[in-house]
Amino acid sequence: MIFDGQIDAMIRFGFFAGVFLLLAGIELHSPRRQLLMPKSRRWITNLSLIVVDTLALRVAMPIMAVAMAHVAAQNGWGLFAVINLPVWAEFVIAVILLDLAIYGQHVATHKIPLLWRLHKVHHADRDIDVTTAARFHPFEIIASMAYKLLCVIVIGPAAAAVFVFEILLNASTMFNHSNLKLPLGIDRVLRKLVVTPDMHRVHHSIARGETDSNYGFFLSIWDRIFRTYVAQPKYGHDEMTIGLSPYQDDKPIKLGWSLLLPFQPNDRSGDQ
Numbered sequence: 001m002i003f004d005g006q007i008d009a010m011i012r013f014g015f016f017a018g019v020f021l022l023l024a025g026i027e028l029h030s031p032r033r034q035l036l037m038p039k040s041r042r043w044i045t046n047l048s049l050i051v052v053d054t055l056a057l058r059v060a061m062p063i064m065a066v067a068m069a070h071v072a073a074q075n076g077w078g079l080f081a082v083i084n085l086p087v088w089a090e091f092v093i094a095v096i097l098l099d100l101a102i103y104g105q106h107v108a109t110h111k112i113p114l115l116w117r118l119h120k121v122h123h124a125d126r127d128i129d130v131t132t133a134a135r136f137h138p139f140e141i142i143a144s145m146a147y148k149l150l151c152v153i154v155i156g157p158a159a160a161a162v163f164v165f166e167i168l169l170n171a172s173t174m175f176n177h178s179n180l181k182l183p184l185g186i187d188r189v190l191r192k193l194v195v196t197p198d199m200h201r202v203h204h205s206i207a208r209g210e211t212d213s214n215y216g217f218f219l220s221i222w223d224r225i226f227r228t229y230v231a232q233p234k235y236g237h238d239e240m241t242i243g244l245s246p247y248q249d250d251k252p253i254k255l256g257w258s259l260l261l262p263f264q265p266n267d268r269s270g271d272q
Contacts, residue, residue: 008066012167019171023130023178032181032197033237035127041253046131048255049138056138061145065166068152069159078156087158094157096219098165101151103222105144106215117262118143123211124252124261126243128204129179137262172218176200195220202233206241206248210234 035042057064063071072078080090109119118140125132136144152162176195191199195216203214213230216222223229233240243252251257 008163012163012170015167016170016174019174020130023174023180027129027179030181031179032201033127033179035129035179036242037126037250037253042125042127043131045253045255045258046125046135049136049258050134052259053134053136053138053141056142057145060142061149063149064145065148065152066159066162068149069157069162072153072156073159077153079154080156080158091158091161091164094155094161095165095168097155098148098151098157098162099169099216099218100222101148101155102169102218103216103226105147106217107226107228109140110212110215115140115143120244121258121261123204124244124247124258125204126248126252127179128177128201128242130174130177132204133174133177135258137259139262168218176217191220193220194218198232198237201237201240201242202230204242205233206243206245207234210240 072081080094085093109115118137121137121140122132122135125135157165172194176197177200178197180197182190182196182198187196187198190196195214195218199214199220200216202210205211210230210233213228214223215228220229235241241248
């Protein structure tokens with residue numbers, strides 16, 4: 001299946017807007033936690049980062065993941081170019097491998113000091129809701145896209161699989177960052193397969209041992225396989241502190257501060 005770049009972008013934006021509005025509406029009526037920071041200022045900063053990130057990608061990256069999948073297919077690159085599988089099997093395995101790759105990338109952003117400098121912009125948010133899913137530094141977004149392109153070259157997935165995975169990743173990231181109050185029984189069942197808001201919220205805890213857990217974005221199996229799974233925060237979801245210890249003030253809701261954070265003289269030991 002061939003995707004036109006503009007149609008691809010329009011479809012993905014449509015899914016993003018639809019899922020965002022749905023989750024934001026549910027959050028408004030049934031929040032899991034009471035927010036600490038002024039919502040309007042947080043939202044302006046977090047959503048402004050989407051604009052900055054999009055512009056940065058357009059300037060820095062000449063090609064995106066779906067287009068790279070077409071290039072890989074035309075040149076016979078990647079694992080699936082040398083393995084003959086049914087189309088459906090290739091599709092499913094490609095999505096699973098891409099999700100594993102994103103899990104590995106997320107672990108790296110916590111373990112490699114240079115990457116953590118960028119990623120801590122995401123973790124500095126003192127509240128967590130659907131807009132936190134958009135709170136990434138533009139340099140991290142560029143590095144993430146470069147890594148994703150490399151994964152596409154190595155795996156050689158069909159363009160349709162990459163397209164669907166990007167939609168799933170985007171939607172699941174908004175879902176698991178959302179401030180939804182899911183019934184505990186539903187959460188318990190869902191997290192056997194996918195990352196739920198309660199599961200991912202643990203990852204945004206101020207406690208180092210909890211921050212270094214629950215790295216998954218879509219499938220929850222990776223945290224169990226690699227023993228990075230923590231079921232619940234030590235102090236419970238209502239009492240846990242979100243964010244990073246040096247930034248428990250109003251700085252994280254400022255756009256300029258968030259963009260400059262990676263360049264401040266802090267190392268990982270001073271963050272938590």
